[in-house]
Amino acid sequence: MTESAIVSASIMEWVEAGHPTPLLIDRLAEVTVRALREANLRPRDLDAIITNTTAIPFDSPSYITTSAQHFAHRLAERIGVKGAQCINVCAACASASIAFALADSLIKTGAIKTALVAGIDNSPRGFYLPGQSVLDPDPYAAAIKVIGATNPAYWAMWARRRAYEMGQSVESIKELMALVKEIHSKYGALNPYARYKRIFAAKDVLASPVVCDPLHLYMICATSSGGGAVVVTEMEKAKKITNKPVKIAASTVGGPIYGEPMPRLRVFSTMNIEKPFTEWRLPIEKAYKMAGITSEDIDIIECHDTSCFHTINWIDQIMGWEREETDKLIKNREIEHTGRLPVNLSGGTASFGEAVMSQAFMMIHELFRQLRGEAGERQAKKNLKIGIFTAYGAYGAYGCAILEKAF
């Protein structure tokens, strides 16, 4: 199988959600050109353009295909390509991660040699409430209508259950989540692309209003608009483009798993068969197998932290160790840039706010810069070789990849 690598990665500044201008397609074209220039490639070199769709159609009253679902085609039109495959990926919070995994697979099988993975999102503001679809009434709407279970309600239920299974008080997981926010915010302040630069102390986080107990307001990410572009090529070509290629050691795509006891957003019911969070763990296990590594080889993590509970659970699942180890790692601040397992040195979604479908670009960009030693003040002190990024969202949407220094 052909090896694949990232040769360039660009992101835009994450900004407040909900503003229609500047036009998304203009911002996307601009960041794409930056990524192409870093790789010294031209649009004609692209065999594929794979983008995420945006969260907007969720709330669109329209029931015909919308422009927000076709960024690949519109971007191809904007930059001008010659025969590139255009693919739009829709998978909630994991959309861009899956677009990336798809590009990786197409290159590894030899179907293409060079892919642009790009995307932008402009999230709805506040709690995500369903719209009305005329032809396919959204079953998710029913869970909100009947139960009033918003996304943070599910995250909060997961967090409380983790504390219970560990025999901990709810206060202890609150304190841990507040510390996660404090640490993430320190790095957001150092990231020029992050929307939020304020550094929070754990006590400020605990003093913010409760949204869904045990989640306080500052433990939940805001909604933002942002995106980025990444160029992926086969390894042979990557080595000609850059002397610092970052290998894609593995990429996996997940989905809902039968028997996962933790109710995924926004189901009414689930069969309790598997170990809790199997849905989060399985694609990681597959990625380790594909890359021929174990959790002990992971040097750095970028994970999709729509709440601070997510960061905790991602560490649990990525490391596959006793959960007490995760608590210790965080409490000892070993997830900082000076620690033994840095997590979200980008500042995380906690500092960016969530551009739902495009969030992976922030994670890929950070790992790419960290592994190349180009992360400036945020640069991890330890010698980095292998990093992992993960995303999980509504409907059980899931994407994950392992990146490795290849120079």
Added chain:
Amino acid sequence: MKKSVPIIEGLFEWPSENPRLIATRCPLCGSMQFPKSSVCNNPDCDHSVPVEQCYLSTEGTLYTYTVHAYSLREPFEYHKGPYIVGAVELPEGLIVVGRIKVEDEKMLKIGMKMRLKVDKLYEDNENIYLSYFFEPVVEG
């Protein structure tokens, strides 16, 4: 007089003195789904027999919960914060998410016995809208 109507048809028996949740069960493998589904969801199922409608146990144990502090905006503004959302595990092995009714949230404990209750969710000028809730079983 206002009419009492289910918030969504087909979730629970109504009208009924002791309403139960309506689900589907695969006669082959026993996998259950709530709300009703058209096919079995067990990946090992050969789908040679269609699923059947069934009714769920009305008692289970509290799996997890959260107090939702904020009210939702229109058209869901009848979910007025603070309200409680929880998940209850039924003897069938199915975990069901629903609103929880309790006088004092502090009395909720994971693992405690819960019972189904169909009650008013909200009313407008025409109807009283009913939904299913879970409430603690008070022993004794």
